[in-house]
Amino acid sequence: MLSEQWPAELPVSRVRVARPTDRLDEVVAFYRDGVGLSVIGSFEGHAGYTGVLLGLPGIHYHLEFTHHENGSDCQAPSKDNxxxxxxxxxxxxxxxxxxxxxxxxxxxxxxxxxxxxxxxxxxxxxxxxxxxxxxxxxxxx
Structure with missing residues (x-):
């Protein structure tokens, strides 16, 4: 049976999955307009990074997509990720x-x-x- 509580020894308050992209606008449109997630935050110019956080308002599980001004390798490592x-x-x-x-x-x-x-x-x-x-x-x- 799945527990609905985090273990006492792991008092997590928020989970964010983050990954880079060189197609930030397209990726944001995919998850915002296609999937239906809300933009819950964004940032620019942080050590060369621009980023957008998507999720559900009031829910503490977020996706973060970042783009570095110098680019990065962003392809998925396999079709099973x-x-x-x-x-x-x-x-x-x-x-x-x-x-x-x-x-x-x-x-x-x-x-x-x-x-x-x-x-x-x-x-x-x-x-x-x-x-x-x-x-x-x-x-x-």
């Missing part, structure tokens, strides 16, 4: 996939067949990192 969103509503998955498809990001076959077997939708972001939209009624393994 995933960001997975579990959604309660199959219709919501279809809406998100439809929005992203109209933006030029069609669904792609997953590397691991588990996701297809459970009716998930996989889409690559502008840097080739894969995002999976998984129906919550499917058990996580």
């Amino acid at each position: 995933l960001l997975v969103f579990y959604l309660h509503d199959r219709t919501a998955i279809e809406r998100v996939a439809g929005r992203l498809g109209k933006m030029g990001y069609p669904s792609v076959p997953p590397e691991n067949p588990y996701w297809s077997e459970h009716q998930a939708v996989t889409i690559e972001d502008p840097d080739g990192w894969r995002v999976v939209f998984m129906p919550i009624n499917q058990p996580a393994k």
